[in-house]
Each structure stands twice: as C-alpha cells, then as structure tokens.
Amino acid sequence: MLRYLCGVDIGATNITVSIADINGFRSRVLQLTNRIGDELTVPKQVISLITICCERGGVDLSDIERIGISSAGPFRRIDGMIELESPNICGGLSGVEGRLPNDWRRIPLERYLEDRLPPLKIANDAVSGAKAERMFGAGKGVNNLVYVTWSTGIGTGAYVDGHLISGKNGNAPHGGHIHLLDGGARCGCGERGHLEGLSSGMAIGRSYGGGSTAEDVFRMYRRGDPEAVEIVHDAARHFGRGLASINALLDTELFMIGGSVFQNNADILLPLIKKEMEGSFSVLSDGVEIVPAVLGRYLGDIAGLSLVMDEDWIEAWAEKEPWVQGVETVIIE
C-alpha cells in the first residue's frame, strides 16, 4: 500500500496544499488566504483545503501519515504549541490601522489543527524552504547556508554547522526584521528601517505609489523609467546589505534566493546584490556564494513535505525530481 504525506504552505497571499506519495505529487490545490473572520479562519481554511485535496487525489484523510506545514511567521510557542503572529496576516499586529481586514493578534494554529488532523509538524516557511533546498535543490551537501525568500515579504532560513536553526519560538533566522536604517520606510510590523520594509515586494510597489505592485515597478524598470530604476537599485542595495549582516551573524557559505520578486527579476537583481556583498567587509564576505534557489513554484509544497519525509522517501524524490514534471494545480475560488 502506498503511504501518503501532505504538504501545506501558508502564505500571506495564498495557501497551497499538496498530497504526495513516494513517486511524486498526486494532487494540489491553491486558494487566496482568507483574512476575513475570526482567529480560526486560517486553520479552518487549511483543513478545508486538505479535505478538498484528498478528494482530488483519491486519498482518504485517515490514510495520510503525516502533514508538514510551512507557514509565514513569526511564531510564538505557547505551552509548546505554535501560534502564528504574522503582521502580514494578523491585522491587530500590523501597526497600521486598516491595513488588513481583521484585528487578529494571534492564530492558535497548532492547537486547533493537531486535534483534527493526522500528526503534523509546523515550521517557518523560509526555514523549511532552507531544508527543502538543502535536501533537493541548490544547497545539497552544504553545512552553512541561508535560504532567502524575496517575495511580498522577506523570509530567511538557515543551516549553521549542519544544523537547521530554530530558536526559542522557531523564528530563527527572521531576517526580514533586522534594522538597516534609523528611520526609512515602515515595515509591515510597524517599525521603520527593517530589511522587509525597505526591500520586499510590498515595499517596492508602495515606493512607486499609485497602487503599484512590484511587478509594475520592474516592468517600468525594464522600460528605463528613472524612478523605477532608483527604487529597484535602492531595494537591491538594502537587500545586499541585509545579506552582509546575515552573513556577519551566521558566517555562511551560500545564499540561495527564491521568491517571486527575485525569481522574476534575477537578471536585474543578482548582479546588484552580488556587488553589494562584494563591497562589504571582505574578511567576512570573501567566497560567500549567492545563487538562485532551484525548486521554483513547488518550493512551498516541498518545504512542507520536507518536514515529515523519511530517508527512503528523500532518496526516491532526489532521484525522480517530481517537481520537474509537476502536477495539475486546482485553484479554489
């Protein structure tokens, strides 16, 4: 009998669920993250999507061995259970009135799910992203590495001395909230001068104004619009300085960069951030590599699954690379 695992990716924009067996993905569903309702809205949505994904894959929920959940953070451990306290999902934490359509301050994610689902593990999405990229992607065999997702927000996950670091609440290394400036643009968390507030996709769009998205700004950049050029160069400069600070603290060998902002614009961004890193204190930065992450659009799914995979499964997937073929994704309205 085949064994099944489930991978969940909770982002501020989308939630993705996939069911997999040792041969590859069986089914995959995606839905916009519902941020309207009470504090259980997101956990209930996760259960609903897992149920739909099981139906699509022809798998009984009770036949799923384990569930790995990769989620935007930060977290707080309450009595050992992970609560979600993300300013990009919880309106009560964002520090800016009316930015999100709810006033949540915490989501009791683990407590609600663990009573209702097969055994599960939860980790920060960039932490599990680092795990997935080290298992199957750009970081194979590297003992000191950092995965950075450069997307709507900015998240980081890291191995140091071969150990996937977690910290007291599972938030290490929460690179989006390091200080780079005294003052500067406001971050989603309400503070000014954070890496995420200066360089994230949201920050890039907002800098241009007029309801622009990061995608709009990069389109204008490619047309030579001087304001877009300045905004992108500033964002890349702060991002590179952020990497230099993260490297100072983690003494890493390799940065793997993923996330939509980077993936769609690596041709522009990679040379800019490499230049910034090369210009920083050379005793620390010499020889540090910066490369694109390689698992692409399935990284979130594999990140979740990587939390609960056995050795035999890891070997099989490393050989078959099921993310290359992929799977039909059903978008749930």
Place this chain on the structure above:
Amino acid sequence: MLRYLCGVDIGATNITVSIADINGFRSRVLQLTNRIGDELTVPKQVISLITICCERGGVDLSDIERIGISSAGPFRRIDGMIELESPNICGGLSGVEGRLPNDWRRIPLERYLEDRLPPLKIANDAVSGAKAERMFGAGKGVNNLVYVTWSTGIGTGAYVDGHLISGKNGNAPHGGHIHLLDGGARCGCGERGHLEGLSSGMAIGRSYGGGSTAEDVFRMYRRGDPEAVEIVHDAARHFGRGLASINALLDTELFMIGGSVFQNNADILLPLIKKEMEGSFSVLSDGVEIVPAVLGRYLGDIAGLSLVMDEDWIEAWAEKEPWVQGVETVIIE
C-alpha cells in the same frame, strides 16, 4: 598527579595567560598586545607568555594537557587552520592608513602554535565567552543565549537550540559588523554604519574627540556634560537596536552583556538598552532577558579554559568557583 590546562585570551589591547588545575588558578600573566614587528609577533608573544606563566606556576610546559585560546576575530580557516584577520590587530585590514603600527593582513595563529605547544583549541573570544558564561555564569541551563562583549570592540557568541554556533570560519555570530545605518561613523574594518563603529568603546571615545577614551566620556556623562550624554545615549540606542537585530536572527532567550564599557557603566547602559529592546517588534522581542555577565575579569581566562575542560573539571569548578577568589596577576612589561 595534578593535570594542568592553560587558558589564553588574545585581545586587541592585552594578552592574558593563565595556568589552572582542577582546584583553581595557579598563575596568571598579562601583557599589552605587541602590534609591532612581523606577522608572527602575536603567536611568538603567546608562546613567551605561556612559558613565563608556567615558570610562575611551577609547571612544566610538557605537563600541560591542553591549551584553550580565546581570541579576538574574525578568523579565516586556511586548510583547516585558523588564521587571525582582525582589523583591530592587523593594520593592513583596518581600512584606515596608519591606524595601527603594522601592515599585517593575517596572522597564521594555529599553524605556528600547533607545532610548538601542547594540543590546542582556538575560538573567537565572544564565542568562548558564551561557552564560559553558560558553563559557570549567567547562562546556566539556557539553550538559546547570546553573550555580548562591549569593550574596545563589540563581539558576540551564541548558543542556538543548545548548540554553540561556529559557522564556516568560526566567526558566527560576528555581531560587531552588522549594518545599522547607511553611512555614520567608520568602523575599525573601514565600513560605515556597523554596530562596532557606532557603539564600541573606541567609537564612544572618538565621538567626543580630543583623544578621549570611553572612560573619559562616561566620567563627563556622570558630571552631566550634555555632549557626553548625547554620545552615550546614541551608542546605547544603536547597541539596543543591534541586540534587536541579533534577536531577530537568533530568536534568543537571554543576552548576557560583559566587557569593560558595559561592566563599568551598567547602571547607565542597562536601562537604556532594555528600553530600546522593549520598543522593538514585540512578537520577536517579548520576554527576551538582558542581564550582566557574571564572570567578570576572569571571563577571558575561563573562556579559553572552557574550550578544553573535561566534565569532571567543569563540575569541580562549578562547585568551587575559583574566579571568586582569583589569583595574583603578574603584569609583564
């Protein structure tokens, strides 16, 4: 027969060597760090001080089992051997012509010493400081902690998930060189806006000008001198923001602060940095404790020794606390 260990502390200002047995310290010598000569000046000085310390303690060099060396960084591992590349010792790295009386770019510390001495281990001074404070001091039993030395420079060492982090060259977490400002005062490494360049003892003295030391500035602070007050408040604010960034990346439980600048002025500095930490993104900073380190003037010695101590020795020292009674320190001219 008694077993002997030797602890060495290499700082930019002083080198200290102590010989110890399971009952406590036997002898201790201290000399200003010699920064004049060729690249072997410091390793040769270490050997000379170990020899003198052995004589003083009535111990034969060949009877020393192991040597633990706690040194200012950063390091670079060349063929597995640690080289010292500290801009506070190596004039060729400082980025400011004539700041130091030599043009060294690297000191082949481990390679030179390992052929000439009993078996030895080398670690960054704040990393081994974290180890010592967790073994015997303010961090007993804590799995996520950061030791920060606030002295001529600023150094950091950390346990994450119960593991003393090291990184590819043994530099993690090199907190003195994280960016806090775009621009600002120049750090010893030549870059601007680093924590060490903004808040170290050297930075505090230099901000006041006229060849002042940090000690001078704190004396003026206590007399109510408005410029000294502003300089100290700025340094403390940046230091607190630095701790918040380090906490964002390491998700720690406890900061233990030592070093001469802090130890002599904890009454002024501790409230200021606590206030800064409390004002930062609360989901990450809530519940993080900031306390003074407790091993005081023997921290460097114990840091070195902690690298090479056995379990039985650790238990004996934890009980006897030989640093309380101390030992006569012979100052070598």
